[in-house]
Amino acid sequence: MAHMHDPLWIAALAAVMAITGLVSGTLAGLLGVGGGIVIVPVLFNVFPLLDIPAEIQMKLAVATSLATIIPTSIQSARKHHARGAMDVPLLKSMIPSLIVGVLIGTVIAVWVKGTVLTAIFAVIALLVAINMAVTGVDSRLRESFPTGPLRQVLGAFIGGISAMMGIGGGTVGVPLMNLFGTPIRSAVATASAFGIVIAIPATIGFIWAGWGNPLLPPLSLGYVNLIGFALIVPSSMIATPWGVHLAHTIPPLMLKRAFAVFLGITAIRMIWSLVG
Template sequence: MTHMHDPAWIAALAAAMAVTGLVSGTLAGLLGVGGGIVIVPVLFNVFPLLDVPEAVRMKLAVATSLATIIPTSIQSARKHRAKGAMDVPLLRSMIPSLIVGVLIGTVIAVWVRGSVLTAVFAVISLLVAVNMAVTGLDYRLRETFPTGAPRHALGSAIGGVSAMMGIGGGTVGVPLLNLFGTPIRSAVATASAFGIIISIPATLAFIGAGWGNPLLPPFSLGYVNLVGVALITPTSMLATPWGVTLAHTIPPLLLKRAFAVFLGITAVRMVWSLIG
């Protein structure tokens, strides 16, 4: 862990984390993704500088990302709701199934190898990117979001996959909501609140699961690295309002295509890391 005692390296890490926070915060407001779609790959590549063993690297990235999402999601959701775009009744109806999914996904995430989480991250990101890139703005499987068991199944899937990926729920939630009749802007606004529901219990679970693990680097609370949280959180919160403003000024179809581009780039980077 000698790198952590080098002032030049610490300064470089601080700068990198600050930039990561600015980018992820902007994306949180713009796309409702909670920023994790950017934070996880960046942390996955930064943690080797701390000599973090490969066995815990991805779990550390996922858990740290989830911890940074908590305040950013709260800020993003509040601002989207203030603009009147959030579907509050739909959100409330999905809370129980989202939580169930988070608990299941987190249990799986802490037991499987880190490479499995990397693969899940890459595959889901690629599928969502393709969907958002090839479907039109008004493409729907149906005009209204399903009720009953199908709604709970979708909520559980969103919660479970998001917990395993270290994301706020928008990456999976936005395209699913849009696919089932929710206008893209409303989908982004509603999914921004998914991040609150997903990140809090998942973060707590990752803290407990990693508690006392001797492979974790200094300044870690379970699988959550406090250095990453301290550097990313304030800059991402600063940038979130920029993304919210952009979300309400950019043409909806352009917003959808931008979402696809970011996810596609992320998927390619993660697949490359597995091959390498």
């Protein structure tokens, strides 16, 4: 892969990563979603333009996204906890099952082909998009979050799916908690801490699994590209306030529908790429 060591190619990769951070940060602030649900699709679409081998495109996107979630989740969780919005008892009770789910999801993700990861991302993204398109701002199935085994099953599901998709706990966790009676602000705050629990072990797993892979671009630690990590994190933090500012000028339901459209289009493009 000699072309990936060309200085111009590395500069192009760096530019793509910085732009990805700006896009994900803006949409995260605007739509209230974790950056991973934006980062993975953007990288999935631009990696082919950089001639990154198809075999590693999705794993590289997922792993790099997971690495960026670690610092952003820590920052977000600290802010939410300081405001008292986080449901700490619920978080503590779900940590063991989240970790179990992450470990299972990471093992699956590193052993299956990239096309399987793409299919998983596309299907879950499409389901989330449909849910956001047809439900209200605060729709719910019941008034309280389940306890006992069902709570642990939900935690393992959130952890496993998030690890395989390269996302924090928000994309899957917030809709589930909201449906089961957790107020939306508390769900968002609690899910911000899910991101820490999910991203750290999953990132370690992807680093181990990709170690020494000759197809990887330069400055990669396993499947985590360090150029992406170094540029996406600061650029997304710079851009998030831009999205927050825009969010205060647009009705919440319109924001929810806009994100549903974005996610639906992303999922359909991924499915089309697999079928095609």
